[in-house]
Amino acid sequence: MDRLEELLQFLKKFNEDRDWRQFHSENNLAKSIVLEANELLTEFQFDSNNYNKKAVEEELADVMAYCFDMCLTMGLDPIEIIYQKYQKNALKYPVEKAKGSCKKYNQF
Numbered sequence: 001m002d003r004l005e006e007l008l009q010f011l012k013k014f015n016e017d018r019d020w021r022q023f024h025s026e027n028n029l030a031k032s033i034v035l036e037a038n039e040l041l042t043e044f045q046f047d048s049n050n051y052n053k054k055a056v057e058e059e060l061a062d063v064m065a066y067c068f069d070m071c072l073t074m075g076l077d078p079i080e081i082i083y084q085k086y087q088k089n090a091l092k093y094p095v096e097k098a099k100g101s102c103k104k105y106n107q108f
Contacts (some may be wrong), residue, residue, distance in 0.1 A: 004078070004079065007068065008068060008071075008072060008078075011065060011068055011069060011072065012072055015069065021073075024069055024070075024073050025073070026070065026073060026074060029066055029069055029070040029073060030070065032066045033063060033066045033067060033070065036059060036062040036063045036066055037063050039059045039062070040056065040059035040060055040062075040063055043055050043056050043059060044056075092105040093105055
């Protein structure tokens with residue numbers, strides 16, 4: 001078992017042991033991801049150079065855990081969906097046009 005699979009099994013058991021699956025609808029998880037992402041952003045709100053790294057780690061962990069929880073709830077393979085999305089991104093952002101640029105694909 002690889003580390004990602006171990007993590008997914010850990011999250012699944014953690015939530016099952018607490019009977020939290022009942023609260024993990026796609027809608028609730030999507031909201032939780034956004035809420036935790038906002039908490040992550042607040043760590044950089046006033047000074048993006050001097051932030052609390054431990055707090056950032058904890059908020060980032062919350063965001064990622066909710067993302068993995070959503071994958072579990074929806075029966076999605078997180079690795080596969082990332083690869084699929086980046087295959088699409090590779091077509092929208094070819095290296096010869098996108099390298100070193102922050103422009104959106106429709107602005108090349």
